[in-house]
Amino acid sequence: MDYKKELKQQFKEAPVDAGVYQIKNETNGKILVGSTKNLKTLNGIKFMLTNGTYTTHKELQEEWNHFGKDAFQFEVLEKLKKKDDPYFTEKEALLELEEKWLEELQPFGERGYNKN
Secondary structure (H helix, E strand, O other): OOHHHHHHHHHHHOOOOOEEEEEEEOOOOOEEEEEEOOHHHHHHHHHHHHOOOOOOOHHHHHHHHHHOHHHEEEEEEEEOOOOOOOOOOHHHHHHHHHHHHHHHHOOEHHHEOEOO
C-alpha cells in the first residue's frame, strides 16, 4: 500500500470524538459554546470564519472580521464519554453535555454569542 493510501486509511480508522467546545474572543471575553459529533469539524468552522462564510452566528462572524483570527481561541471543553449501554444515544448525551456547559458559562447577551 502506498503512503497516501495508508494515511487515508489511518484517518478513516481514527476514532471520532464528540464533545462540547467554546470559541472565545480574547479581546472582549465573549464566548460561543457549541457541540459536535466530530470535534475535527472545528477546523471547518475556523475555515468558514476566515472566509467570511460562517452564517450560524452572525455576530461572531462580524467580530471575527473586525478583530481578526488571532483574537479568538478554540477550546474543547469536554469530550463525550461513550457508553456500551444499549439505551445510550450519543445525540441526547451530547445535548445534555452542551446544556451543562451553557448553564455553567452563561454565554448569552453581553457575555457571549449564544442565543438564550
